[in-house]
Amino acid sequence: MQRRQTQSAVAMLAPATGLITVFVFVPMLLTLWLAFQSWSTQTGFETARFIGVQNFIDIFSNSSVGRDFKAALLNTLIYTVLSVVLILPLSVAFGLLVHQKLAPGGIVLRTVLFSTYMVPMIAVALVFSKLYSPTEGPLNQVLGWIGVPPQTWLSSPQTALTSIVILNVWQQVGYFTVLAVAGLTQIPDSLYEAAKIDGANPLQRFWSITLPLLGNTLLFSAVIAIINSVQVFEPVALITQGGPVNATNVLTYFIRRVGIERAQGGLGSAMAVTLMLSLVVAIAALFALARSREAKSA
Amino acid sequence: MTAIAAAADTRPLERPHRRITAVSAALTILIVAVAVVAAFPLAWMVLTSLKTPQETMHVPPVWLPASPNLEAYSKVSDVVSIGRSFFNSAVIALVTTVAIIITSLMAGYAFAKYQFRYRELLFALLLSTMFLPPIVTLIPLYRIVGYLELTGSLWGVVVPNLANAFGIFLMRQFIRGVPDELIEAARVDGASELRVLFQIVAPSVLPAIAALTLFAFVYHWNSYLWPLTVLQGNADQYPIVISLSRLLSYNRGAMNTGLVMAGATLAVLPPVVLFVILQRFFVDSVISSGVKG
Numbered sequence: 274m275q276r277r278q279t280q281s282a283v284a285m286l287a288p289a290t291g292l293i294t295v296f297v298f299v300p301m302l303l304t305l306w307l308a309f310q311s312w313s314t315q316t317g318f319e320t321a322r323f324i325g326v327q328n329f330i331d332i333f334s335n336s337s338v339g340r341d342f343k344a345a346l347l348n349t350l351i352y353t354v355l356s357v358v359l360i361l362p363l364s365v366a367f368g369l370l371v372h373q374k375l376a377p378g379g380i381v382l383r384t385v386l387f388s389t390y391m392v393p394m395i396a397v398a399l400v401f402s403k404l405y406s407p408t409e410g411p412l413n414q415v416l417g418w419i420g421v422p423p424q425t426w427l428s429s430p431q432t433a434l435t436s437i438v439i440l441n442v443w444q445q446v447g448y449f450t451v452l453a454v455a456g457l458t459q460i461p462d463s464l465y466e467a468a469k470i471d472g473a474n475p476l477q478r479f480w481s482i483t484l485p486l487l488g489n490t491l492l493f494s495a496v497i498a499i500i501n502s503v504q505v506f507e508p509v510a511l512i513t514q515g516g517p518v519n520a521t522n523v524l525t526y527f528i529r530r531v532g533i534e535r536a537q538g539g540l541g542s543a544m545a546v547t548l549m550l551s552l553v554v555a556i557a558a559l560f561a562l563a564r565s566r567e568a569k570s571a
Numbered sequence: 572m573t574a575i576a577a578a579a580d581t582r583p584l585e586r587p588h589r590r591i592t593a594v595s596a597a598l599t600i601l602i603v604a605v606a607v608v609a610a611f612p613l614a615w616m617v618l619t620s621l622k623t624p625q626e627t628m629h630v631p632p633v634w635l636p637a638s639p640n641l642e643a644y645s646k647v648s649d650v651v652s653i654g655r656s657f658f659n660s661a662v663i664a665l666v667t668t669v670a671i672i673i674t675s676l677m678a679g680y681a682f683a684k685y686q687f688r689y690r691e692l693l694f695a696l697l698l699s700t701m702f703l704p705p706i707v708t709l710i711p712l713y714r715i716v717g718y719l720e721l722t723g724s725l726w727g728v729v730v731p732n733l734a735n736a737f738g739i740f741l742m743r744q745f746i747r748g749v750p751d752e753l754i755e756a757a758r759v760d761g762a763s764e765l766r767v768l769f770q771i772v773a774p775s776v777l778p779a780i781a782a783l784t785l786f787a788f789v790y791h792w793n794s795y796l797w798p799l800t801v802l803q804g805n806a807d808q809y810p811i812v813i814s815l816s817r818l819l820s821y822n823r824g825a826m827n828t829g830l831v832m833a834g835a836t837l838a839v840l841p842p843v844v845l846f847v848i849l850q851r852f853f854v855d856s857v858i859s860s861g862v863k864g
Contacts, residue, residue: 281764282685289678289734290697296712296731297700303711314710317718367605375591376598378606384850385606391842392613393793395812396835399819400616403828408630411615443612496702504704506796511816525706525796532710533800545707552704 304549307542314538321539328543338531342544344519345527346551348434352523353502355438356445360498361491363446365484368453383454386447394444398508401440402427427513430520437508437521445501449494456490457483492563496556503548524548613839620644620832627828643829644837650821650830651814652807653837660792660810660841663728668787670733672780678734679742680768684754694743701736705796713800723805728798732791738783745779746772781852789842811838 303318308328310321332342367386371379389397404410405426413423426436460483468478506525509515515522515530524544532541619627621639647653681687682694712731713722721727749772757771773780795812802808809817811834818834821827846853 278685279687282681282687282690285677285681285685285764285768286693289674289739290693292674292731292734293697293700293736296715297703297708298696300708300711300715301700301703303715304707307711314714318711318714370598370602370605373598376595376602378599378602382602382606384847385609387850387853388843388846389609389613391789391793391846392839393795393812393815393842395793395795395815396616396839397612399815399831399835400612402819403619403832404612404615409628409632409828411632411634414631443609447609500702500704504706504796506706510795510799511819525704528706529709529796529800533713538710538714541710545710548704549707 304542304545307539308546310539310542312539312542314532314536314541324539328539329547331540332543332547338540341519341522341527345515345522345524346547348520348522349503349505349524349548352434352438352441352505353499355435356441356502357495357498359438359442360446360449361494363442364449364453364494365487365491367446367450368457369483371450371454372457383447383451386450388447389444390447392444394507395511397440397444398511401436401443401508402512405436427521428517430516430518433513433517433520437505437513440508441502441505445498449498452490452494452497453487456487460486488563488567492559495559499555499559500552503552616832616835616839620829620836622829624829627832643833646830647818647834647837651809651817651834653811653814653834655807656809656811656814657837659725659808660812660838662725663798663810664788664792664841666729667732667791668784670729671735671738671787672783674734675738675742675783676746676768676773676780678739679744679746680772682739682743683746683749684751694739697736697739699736701740709796709800716801722801723803723808725808727801728808728810731797735787738787741779741783741786742776745776749775778852781849785845785849785853788845792842 307318307321309323309325311324311327312318312321332339367382371383371386373379404412407413407423407425407428410426412426416422416424425432427433464482464486465478468482473481504525505523506529509521509523509526513521515526528541528544528548531537531544618634618636620643621641622633622636623638623640623642626633626636678697682690716722716727716731719727719730721730753771753775754767757767762770792810793812798810799813802813806817815831815834815838818827818831821830
C-alpha cells in the first residue's frame, strides 16, 4: 500500500514539480551562477567565463552602470517603503469600513476596491498618465478647486516616484483590504464586549484589541506588499522610462534593461542576486521586529 | 479616526439612539467617499474613451462628453490589430489557466492525501517560489526558452507558466477538507487515482477551482514583463496589454488620448467581468490562503 502510494504520489507530482523545476528552480540556480560569470545573454550558457565577484564590484562602483544601479536600488527601497507605509494603514481603515455593521455599503465598497486589483497594470499606468497630465488632467483641476497649486506629478524628478507609488497604492489596496477584513472577522466579539464593560472607548478598543490582534495579518500583508512593490515595472517601462533624471529608475526595469536589452547577462544576474538578498534581509528583519514586539507584549 | 474605530464595534445595541445615527451617517459618507475615489480612475477612462479628440485636449478638462460617441473604439483597430491581440491574450490566459488547474489539482491532491518521504520538505520548497519576484529568474529563463526555440511565439509565453506554487497551495488547503471515506469508497470501487481525483475530489473543491480560475486568468491576461521579453517585437503575437503600449506611442503628443482610453477599456473588460461573476470565490480563497494558512 505504502509503495503504491509513493508511485501515485510521484505520478501526481511529476507535472507541476517538473515544470517548476525547469522554469523556476533551474533559472534561480543559473542566476546565482551567472552572477559570478562574464556572459552575454545572446549566447549559450557554455560561453560564460568565471570572473569572481567582478560583477558585484562593477554594480557598486562609480561607473555609469554602478551609479544607475545604486539609484535603482535606492528608488526601489523608497518606493517599497512608501507603498507599504501607505497600504497597511489604508487597508485596516478600509477593512473596518467593510467589516462594520452600523452603516450599509460595506460589501459594495469591497467590490469596488477589489475590482481595481483586476485591472492590468498597463491600463492603470495609461489612465494615470492622463489623470496626472499637468494641464489636461483632472487631478490638478480638482486640487485647484480646493486651493492647492498644480503639481508636476510624473514630469519632475521630485514628484515622479511618489506619483507612481500613488498609482500602485490605488491598484493594490483592495487586495490588502480583503486580507484585513479576513483578520477582523477572526477577532471574537466577546473581547469588545468585555472592554466595553471596563469602560474603554472606541479608540482605546481599537488600539488595545483590534490592532494587536491584527498583528499576524499585518505581517503577512507587509511581506506580500514588499514582494509586490519590488516588481514595479509597467508604469516605468511605459511612461517614464526611468526618468526624469533617473528618478523612477527601479530594479525590475533596470535589471531587464541591462540583462536583456543590453544582453549583459552576468551583470544583470548580479543585480538580481543583490535584489534577492535585500529581500531576504528585509523580510527577516520584519519577522524579527514582529517577534520582539510579541515578546514585549506577552 | 473615531468613526473608523467605532466601526470595529459590531454591536451598537446599548448605545443612545441618536449617537448611532450620527455614527452611521458619518460612516456612510466615508464609504461613499472612498468608493468614489477608488472608482474615479476607471470612470474617467470610460468617459474619456467616449469624448471627441477636441474634448480630450481641452483645458481645463471636460468631465462629461457632450455627445458620447464610439469613434475612438473604431479607430483602435486602425492602429493595432485588436482582434488578433484579443485572441492572443485569450490563448495565453486560457491555456495557462486550464493547465494550472490540472497540475495544481494533481500536486495538491498528492500533498493533501498521500504519505510519502520528504513531503513537507518538497512542499516548503515549492511554496518558497511563490515569494520569488519574476525578475530574479528572467535572464536565464529567457535563454532557456531560447534553447527550446520558443522565443517570439505564444508558446514561449505560455510554457513556463503551466504550473505554479500558489495553485498547488490553494488546492492542498481545500483538498485536505475532502473526507478520506469518500476517496476510499471510490478506490474500493476500483477507480484509478486520476479518476478519484477528477470525478470525486475535484467536484467537491469547485469553489477553490473557481477562485484559481480567476486568479490565473487575471494574472496571465494582465501580465506584461514576460510576454514583452519573450515575444521580442513579434507584433502579431502580442497580447492586448502590449498592443496598448503601442497605442500610446501612436501619434504621440497629439490627440491620441481617446484612442488610448478606448483600448484600455477593452483590455480591462475581460478580467473585471470575470471578477464580478466569480468574486465570491475569490474573496473566500484570499481569506483562506491569507489567514488560516
